[in-house]
Amino acid sequence: MAFTDTTIAEYLLTLKQAESAFFSQGLAQFPASAFTNAGYPTWVRNRFIQIAAHESTHVNLLTDGLGSSAPAACTYDFGFTDVGSFIDLAQRFTTVDASANIGGVSYVNSGTLQTSIASIAAAESREAAWITSSVQKRQPWNNALETPLSPDGAYSLISPYIDECPDTNADLPFNTYPKLTVYPGYPTADGTVSVSLTLKAAAAKYYLAWLDGLNVKYSLITSGQATVPEGLDGTVYVAVVKTQAPPTAANLVSGFAIVQFPFDSRHNPIPAPP
Secondary structure: OOOOHHHHHHHHHHHHHHHHHHHHHHHHHOOHHHHHHOOOOHHHHHHHHHHHHHHHHHHHHHHHHHHHHOOOOOEEOOOOOOHHHHHHHHHHHHHHHHHHHHHHHOOOOOHHHHHHHHHHHHHHHHHHHHHHHHHOOOOOOOOOOOOOOOHHHHHHHHHHHEEEOOOOOOOOOOOOOOOOEEEOOOOOOOOEEEEEOOOOOOOOOOEEEEEEOOEEEEEEOEOOEEEOOOOOOEEEEEEEEOOOOOOOOOOEOOOOEEEEEOEOOOOOEOOOOO
């Protein structure tokens, strides 16, 4: 589907407003003492304060570019209950936002907007890398190439946190898909994952698509189970598709989910957190 520059900018601003609200709410809910009690040094929260400032800058940049057509912020429900869950979701937000901006560039004609989106994507990738390496003590990157996400894919990962938006906001022209749950969230290569998805109609075959960098791998879903491909690193996106073809809007059966394949400096797998 062809999108206008305005639609892509509105979509990316919607994601960015959610991310900005997430960091603002999290820092308001968890003071310095909460981070200290959770075992994190003072500089960790200080860095999150800097990231929150980045998100505000990104919101202002896209808002200024859209002018009167800029959507207003929505209300949100992020569901974090402690510092650990806040940090885990921060890693997901920054990673998804980087992928959304990378994927959004190809839909845009304006050189100015392309540059803004690319600049935001680079900043988000650095933020995600800092969280995974310095805070979570995992890898500082996924692999040699970042993973782009289509508007339908990225929006399916962020929209569950959006509670209600003003009626004056333009409707985003994206498909909605059933929520996908994949367990465990830290799978191992050649193991299996359970795929939970409610479908209105049955099909002879569905596949689980694994997005890692610019590569997509597929595994057949049988009785709610799928085999984990080899060679997946870091944060990987998964979605149920009809065929072994790119997970475009026409091929998607579900929204996206995230699974993690953390690794150390020797590229050995890191065990899942308790």
